[in-house]
Amino acid sequence: MDFDLMITSFPKLLGATVVTLKLLSASLFFGLFLGLLFAILRLNKNIFINKFAYGYSYVFRGTPLLVQIFIIYFGLGQIEYLRSTFLWIILKEPYWCAIIAFTLNTGAYTSEILRSAFQTIKPGIIEAGKSLGISNKIIFYKIQIPIAIRQSLPAYGNEIILMMKGTSLASTVTLMDLTGVAKYIISTTFKPIEVFIVAGGIYLFMTFIIHNVVKYLEKKYSFQQ
Amino acid sequence: MELLVFGKTGWGDELFYATLMTIAVSVTAMLIGFIFAVIFTPLKLSKYKSLNLIGNFYTTVIRGVPELLVIYLFFFGGSGAIMYVASIFGYYEYIEINAFVTGSMAIGIISGAYSTEVFRGSIQSIDKGQFEAAKVLGISKFAQFYKIILPQMLRLAIPNLSNVWQITLKDTSLISVTGLVEIMRQSYIAAGSTRDPLFFYSFAAVLYLLLTYVSMKLINKLEVKYSRGY
Numbered sequence: 003m004d005f006d007l008m009i010t011s012f013p014k015l016l017g018a019t020v021v022t023l024k025l026l027s028a029s030l031f032f033g034l035f036l037g038l039l040f041a042i043l044r045l046n047k048n049i050f051i052n053k054f055a056y057g058y059s060y061v062f063r064g065t066p067l068l069v070q071i072f073i074i075y076f077g078l079g080q081i082e083y084l085r086s087t088f089l090w091i092i093l094k095e096p097y098w099c100a101i102i103a104f105t106l107n108t109g110a111y112t113s114e115i116l117r118s119a120f121q122t123i124k125p126g127i128i129e130a131g132k133s134l135g136i137s138n139k140i141i142f143y144k145i146q147i148p149i150a151i152r153q154s155l156p157a158y159g160n161e162i163i164l165m166m167k168g169t170s171l172a173s174t175v176t177l178m179d180l181t182g183v184a185k186y187i188i189s190t191t192f193k194p195i196e197v198f199i200v201a202g203g204i205y206l207f208m209t210f211i212i213h214n215v216v217k218y219l220e221k222k223y224s225f226q227q
Numbered sequence: 228m229e230l231l232v233f234g235k236t237g238w239g240d241e242l243f244y245a246t247l248m249t250i251a252v253s254v255t256a257m258l259i260g261f262i263f264a265v266i267f268t269p270l271k272l273s274k275y276k277s278l279n280l281i282g283n284f285y286t287t288v289i290r291g292v293p294e295l296l297v298i299y300l301f302f303f304g305g306s307g308a309i310m311y312v313a314s315i316f317g318y319y320e321y322i323e324i325n326a327f328v329t330g331s332m333a334i335g336i337i338s339g340a341y342s343t344e345v346f347r348g349s350i351q352s353i354d355k356g357q358f359e360a361a362k363v364l365g366i367s368k369f370a371q372f373y374k375i376i377l378p379q380m381l382r383l384a385i386p387n388l389s390n391v392w393q394i395t396l397k398d399t400s401l402i403s404v405t406g407l408v409e410i411m412r413q414s415y416i417a418a419g420s421t422r423d424p425l426f427f428y429s430f431a432a433v434l435y436l437l438l439t440y441v442s443m444k445l446i447n448k449l450e451v452k453y454s455r456g457y
Contacts, residue, residue, distance in 0.1 A: 061436065065436055065439075066397040066398070067397075068403070069431050069432045070432070072414075073432065076425075076428065167292070167294065171295060181295050181296050189303065192307070194300050194303040195300070195304055198304070201296060202292040205296070206287070206291045
């Protein structure tokens with residue numbers, strides 16, 4: 003065991019954790035909106051809109067995240083037309099490509115989580131709202147969404163942890179996130195176990211925090227049955 | 228389309244063998260995962276706190292750390308660890324382990340953590356009365372497990388194991404970083420030499436979709452088989 007290496011690599015890895023957290027929070031933020039949008043589309047009665055939303059979540063859940071990042075980072079740059087548009091400013095940066103890929107991926111999972119949450123809302127609750135003369139819009143925003151959020155918290159907590167692990171793939175498109183820096187230190191020092199303990203410890207610590215925050219929120223938003 | 232023909236000019240045959248490699252790694256990893264699950268599930272369900280701790284340590288660490296980091300640990304640390312063990316027995320030559328072995332070990336350990344959780348959950352959801360009834364009837368522990376618990380457990384476990392299979396299948400794409408030529412690595416090589424990454428990575432996505440679709444269909448059949456009588 004090389005404890006000196008563990009101590010000297012810790013600040014470097016901690017600095018890289020900031021990149022990981024930035025990637026995670028950006029993709030979760032955009033992914034939540036995307037997921038909500040597609041969950042609503044999934045519940046739409048129009049069969050084409052419905053199938054489109056299903057297709058989106060099926061494709062992004064059925065393929066590895068690595069393929070998705072590679073298509074966006076290496077693949078889209080190949081289209082000549084895209085290079086001439088303003089989109090190229092975003093797409094030439096690996097940082098934004100990673101965020102786009104993560105957002106699309108987490109959006110697909112989130113849409114499934116929210117869809118099942120919307121479907122478990124008892125029809126009686128919506129009917130009660132209607133019979134009280136509340137407009138459909140307010141029923142949606144004030145009744146359906148809060149209940150859906152509470153229902154989907156445990157599954158969404160898992161999704162946050164999965165996404166945190168997913169951000170490690172940013173290192174494959176040259177980004178120096180926690181895994182990227184860990185790999186760099188391993189390949190220069192050839193001490194994989196020490197680096198794994200430190201980097202893995204940081205990841206585990208983040209998992210622990212996320213897990214407990216979600217647990218706290220679950221408790222806070224649960225009403226007495 | 229001419230990029231996909233079989234033979235020297237196209238990448239069809241290469242991608243076909245790469246797909247077989249992906250299937251081979253996934254199946255091997257899944258089986259290694261089962262071995263780990265068979266070892267760690269009893270530990271997690273044990274009466275003894277210390278054994279529980281070992282079981283929980285395994286599932287928590289593996290499920291809380293990115294797959295890629297575990298693969299790097301095995302890729303860079305695997306041959307070192309084997310050489311260390313060999314040096315105890317007086318063998319000092321350089322040993323290189325095959326990328327297939329490293330890859331399926333790494334993915335297998337990850338998949339094992341998820342399988343352990345599935346097995347634990349399905350054993351715990353079997354009614355306690357079943358265990359007690361078996362005890363009262365004087366059935367041996369061995370027969371109790373194979374004839375009573377296992378058949379009921381499989382019915383509950385198969386839908387969740389199908390999720391583990393999907394995760395494992397998708398995780399094998401990460402082994403491409405170690406140089407094992409599976410779908411992802413082959414697409415990377417093809418994309419590099421034809422300068423057509425969009426086509427090859429999209430084709431890789433289609434191959435993965437095909438694999439997940441076909442395996443879902445097969446697992447659904449198993450599910451029907453094991454839920455006879457329900």
